[in-house]
Amino acid sequence: MAATPDDSVGAFIPGPRAALAGAAGGPLAGLGCAVKDLFDVAGHVTTYGNPDWGRSHGVAAATAPVVTSLLQAGADLKGKTKTVELAYGLTGENVWHGTPINPAAPDRFPGGSSCGSATAVAAGLVDFALGSDTGGSVRIPASYCGVFGIRPSWGAVNLAGACALGPSYDTCGWFAREAAVLARVGQVLLPVDTCGGGGFGLGPLLKVGDAWINADPGTARALGAGLAAAEGLLGRALPVELAPEGLATLYEHFRCAQAEEAWATLGGWIERTGPEFGPGVKERFAAAKAMDPGKAAAGRAFRRLFAVRMRSLLAGGAVLAYPTSPNPAPRLGISLEAQNAVREATMGVTAIAGLAGLAEVTLPLGRVEGAPVGLSLVAAPGRDRLLLALAVQVAQAMGLA
């Protein structure tokens, strides 16, 4: 889709912008923002990335509370950004609205599903942007586009007025070019940390061996300095393997349980409406419809145990560290098979926070062949603000503003 003069990368959805001035003088005053086009803004159609969704849902009557919070805090809304159709995909492709250009690597995918928000931030069109993250939809485009991103603890940020994909996994996250801005938005949107035990703050740092081995060697190497910076703050990282059953097993359980939930959430509308989907999305919803209930139940059962395992491991303040994505953004035009292979390797890692509802921040601390890769720091639910403060310190230690 052709870029407009004030949208150099095609980040915004085509058509009239949903633009609103923020309150004067709030904590986000002076910051411009955008929101993924699955958050309602009163008077505008929410497309959820799909024209048939927009047509069948019409103009939103109310603004999502999270957007209202941003406006009340002084941020100016500059528009709504592109998303993979129904947020069900990680490349960032959208055949209806056009795939945004990744400003950090124009020959590569921007990552999705929050592709427009990530590219709008990376291109400097706005200071921060809201996305949503069910299975990686903030973390992956942040890693691919070289910006900061957060997937907060599940349930920490209000998702009323936002389209759902898998409600027990969905989170409202955001992107920023500066760690300090990422943290400032957190001061507005996040509840006060509820971290329980010990009063230890954060630490120790746990280097998740499974995820580092899963990453391609160049990505792992590129993030070594970032890991060292985190170690400078939290002490030498302890190597740990989180998934003796294999990351592929995590992905499989996530995929099955989440697909069942996606179909339960969106299948009714799909069956009633018979929407047209672009390639990839169509096949994934077909697979979701056909999901074996036994596999989905096994996924849900695994999830319960895995969540307990992770939450107790992190209850005292431990922080996981691993490459957000196992590789930089794949190049545009790779085959669907190659995309699927990347997806599997990626979601074995994103499933860690996804299954357990953990807080994850990704920091743009590496480059591979010129393309960005992110380092993730992950904490137990309820430590989002501490985690953002840690991200600011790590970014400073790495010489980022």
Next chain:
Amino acid sequence: MAATPDDSVGAFIPGPRAALAGAAGGPLAGLGCAVKDLFDVAGHVTTYGNPDWGRSHGVAAATAPVVTSLLQAGADLKGKTKTVELAYGLTGENVWHGTPINPAAPDRFPGGSSCGSATAVAAGLVDFALGSDTGGSVRIPASYCGVFGIRPSWGAVNLAGACALGPSYDTCGWFAREAAVLARVGQVLLPVDTCGGGGFGLGPLLKVGDAWINADPGTARALGAGLAAAEGLLGRALPVELAPEGLATLYEHFRCAQAEEAWATLGGWIERTGPEFGPGVKERFAAAKAMDPGKAAAGRAFRRLFAVRMRSLLAGGAVLAYPTSPNPAPRLGISLEAQNAVREATMGVTAIAGLAGLAEVTLPLGRVEGAPVGLSLVAAPGRDRLLLALAVQVAQAMGLA
């Protein structure tokens, strides 16, 4: 030292027994016990394993509260057991009182310093016995003699009326042939668990790679079934490395900081009295006296960080699993150099709980060339009772009464 008819392994200190009947009908009624000869029993000399200590201290005026607790709970005291001189050694050798025979492997050391208590329990002379553990003095003889043993959280059990070696490391522990008896004694001596956060109980299980690699291959193999039994209760163990700086570094910091404390505690008496010490003990106190204050300070500084690291890692209920000792008991008569090598490999592991004040239970779940080795389960301070309950379940799963 010649065994007497009712002391088949030479576990008790020579001379008249400190024997006292317990109260009728308490929770430990019907159980016979012994206490390491560093706990005071009114009217008896506490030798601390060294004749000069006994001579210079004379008859104890009061009974240690922990011993009184056992008597009031109904246990019968059968006598006081041998200890390495001033509890400063891990082989269990005592040239003055005679080294007790390891009933499970008579050609091997019993382990120390609580050698008499471990062998009295292993030989069936008593149902349980008190020891003390500063750097491994319950855990190692328990592993070597094939009995259950606990080193409780630091500070959990009253050490008044017990001779000190390193007060910030010293703990009162005990031995039993049955996990259920180990736990029953805990119900009497331990405070109610103070475990904080989350309400998760225990888990996940963390397989401490450093310690498994540090163990000889036969020991690691022999404990595989025990680990699997624990996994059956807590789920698949996550592999973790606790000491990227190396277990040898842990040992070195422990050794330096603890030696300084040992000299601060006992140096005055040694200088005033000029006691005769057996081989090994003499050299260790000479080294303690000569300890470089800079090294001791570095050890103390490391300890603070390591303790925070371990406590936050375990705050949510995680349980460490590793071989208690890296090998079965060394054979009697090996050289002092060989003993020192075993000591170094052993104390790199025992230092984990020692430095961080953790609760550790050792279970007699393996045999190597016929000699016992123990599996340790280790939890955050304040979870001693939960840990004992877990040990009972693991023992049951392994077919032990």
